[in-house]
Amino acid sequence: MDVKKVLERVSSGVMEVAEAEALLKDLPYEDLGYAKLDHHRKLRSGFGETVFCQGKPDPYLVEIMKRFYERDGEVLGTRASAEQFLLVKEVVPEIEYDAVSRILKVEKKDKERKGCVAVCTGGTADIPVAEEAAQTAEYFGCAVDRIYDVGVAGIHRLLSQRDRLMKANCIIAVAGMEGALGTVVAGL
Numbered sequence: 401m402d403v404k405k406v407l408e409r410v411s412s413g414v415m416e417v418a419e420a421e422a423l424l425k426d427l428p429y430e431d432l433g434y435a436k437l438d439h440h441r442k443l444r445s446g447f448g449e450t451v452f453c454q455g456k457p458d459p460y461l462v463e464i465m466k467r468f469y470e471r472d473g474e475v476l477g478t479r480a481s482a483e484q485f486l487l488v489k490e491v492v493p494e495i496e497y498d499a500v501s502r503i504l505k506v507e508k509k510d511k512e513r514k515g516c517v518a519v520c521t522g523g524t525a526d527i528p529v530a531e532e533a534a535q536t537a538e539y540f541g542c543a544v545d546r547i548y549d550v551g552v553a554g555i556h557r558l559l560s561q562r563d564r565l566m567k568a569n570c571i572i573a574v575a576g577m578e579g580a581l582g583t584v585v586a587g588l
Contacts, residue, residue, distance in 0.1 A: 451464055
């Protein structure tokens, strides 16, 4: 919702004051008692709020996901379980679940993807975290290039992807405990 457009519509007589009031009533957030949904985060930061699902009581998660979807036409939840997916699907039938990334989402179909975020992993065990990052970036309008299993223990695998890395506007490196991939990618 663009507040300026709402005010312009009221000023020009296209929208009734009561309708504008209903649209603006949740400024700066919608208070559910147990959660305060920040529907205006996108106005302030350029990106809407996401829902961290892990650990949330089921009724809270279901209502939060439903409210964001009804208000925005899309919603993103991270760190969700398959059980949480089934619960949310009862109230948001369009919701999709990716078991690898543990992402729950309904995304607008006509979304334009800009730029290029390269998401790299040291090994295949890092793919769940990388997919969470990749799908989150896509949800927020970025084009993503996935470059998986290029750990520095076999540095030739990473070096063979150098052209792809150089085309990226941003690089996310996901690599277990030692962190060498991030350092080597930064050095390149």
